Amino acid sequence: MSFRIRAITLDLDDTLWPFAPIGERIERAIDDWLHTHSPRTAQRFPIPAMRALRDRVHAEHPHLAHDYSRLRRMTLEQALSESGEDATLAEAAYEAFQAARNDIDYYPDSLAALHRIAARVPVAAVTNGNADLARIGIAGHFRFTLCSREHGSGKPDASIFLAACQRLGHAPGDVLHVGDHDEIDVLGAARAGLRSCWLNRADDRGQRRAWPHAGLRPDLEFDTLTALADWLDANHQSSPRSAAA
Known part of the structure; x- marks a missing residue:
């Protein structure tokens, strides 16, 4: 035509x-960051559990479906909070996400x-x-x-x-x-x-x-x-x- x-x-x-390799890289990068900076969170939320938490946060906040960045931050904050860690660590964890997200x-x-x-x-x-x-x-x-x-x-x-x-x-x-x-x-x-x-x-x-x-x-x-x-x-x-x- x-x-x-x-x-x-x-x-x-x-x-x-392709996004699939990026998604896998993100999961490994966040897991590695948590093992170094928040071992309790890494222990409570290994990759499959972190994936399930992410899905739960998405399901609980459908009004934010257009804002993956906010949902990612919320997931990290929730993981840190539920494991008894300081939720303010989420911003540094999000930077680890960003580095992996933009490794193309x-x-x-x-x-x-x-x-x-x-x-x-x-x-x-x-x-x-x-x-x-x-x-x-x-x-x-x-x-x-x-x-x-x-x-x-x-x-x-x-x-x-x-x-x-x-x-x-x-x-x-x-x-x-x-x-x-x-x-x-x-x-x-x-x-x-x-x-x-x-x-x-x-x-x-x-x-x-x-x-x-x-x-x-x-x-x-x-x-x-x-x-x-x-x-x-x-x-x-x-x-x-x-x-x-």
């Missing part, structure tokens, strides 16, 4: 990098493709997560990051997509949202009036998912970010990079 777009909103987790292993094609895409059109990160692009070192490729915590609600709510379009200075129909999740990214963006691109990467067995919804489909589907960069090159050869609003 060929159409012109003036800006891109881009998901992060499982789009630029990209998909092999991501960085080169992101560089090419950002040279073509303005790119904004739109995420429900809490990655810190400045800390990771790629903030220069993005006009801004709009996260669910900042916005007050997350994808697939239409308002976060529309807020990103407003900040980019372009109508939703001129903006392409790119992400891995069929509902949160693709359907959410499409229902907000944006163009949508499903980044449907192959799994460890080389298999790609079939589109699971009847009716509404993504405008584009690629299995790498490089393929999206190629599509942009083919469809925007005579278009200068759009200026930021």
Whole structure:
């Protein structure tokens, strides 16, 4: 399919990098920190118990579903309190979380493709997560990051997509949202009036998912970010990079 777009909103987790290894790294980093700085908490909350506590805190505070950072801090505070430790240690423990959270292993094609895409059109990160692009070192490729915590609600709510379009200075129909999740990214963006691109990467067995919804489909589907960069090159050869609003 060929159409012109003036800006891109881009998901992060499982789009630029796989999140599963980061999640495992976070659990180990927090566990290591607790063993050093709060052994009683580490003993009471080994990794499986800390995971269960995190799930309990999430379930008890559904109004904070858009704010993973706050929920993480609350989980650490609760773990420290329940083990008889000083809950003010949670901030230092959260820094251990942040270091692990922003220790990124990209998909092999991501960085080169992101560089090419950002040279073509303005790119904004739109995420429900809490990655810190400045800390990771790629903030220069993005006009801004709009996260669910900042916005007050997350994808697939239409308002976060529309807020990103407003900040980019372009109508939703001129903006392409790119992400891995069929509902949160693709359907959410499409229902907000944006163009949508499903980044449907192959799994460890080389298999790609079939589109699971009847009716509404993504405008584009690629299995790498490089393929999206190629599509942009083919469809925007005579278009200068759009200026930021």
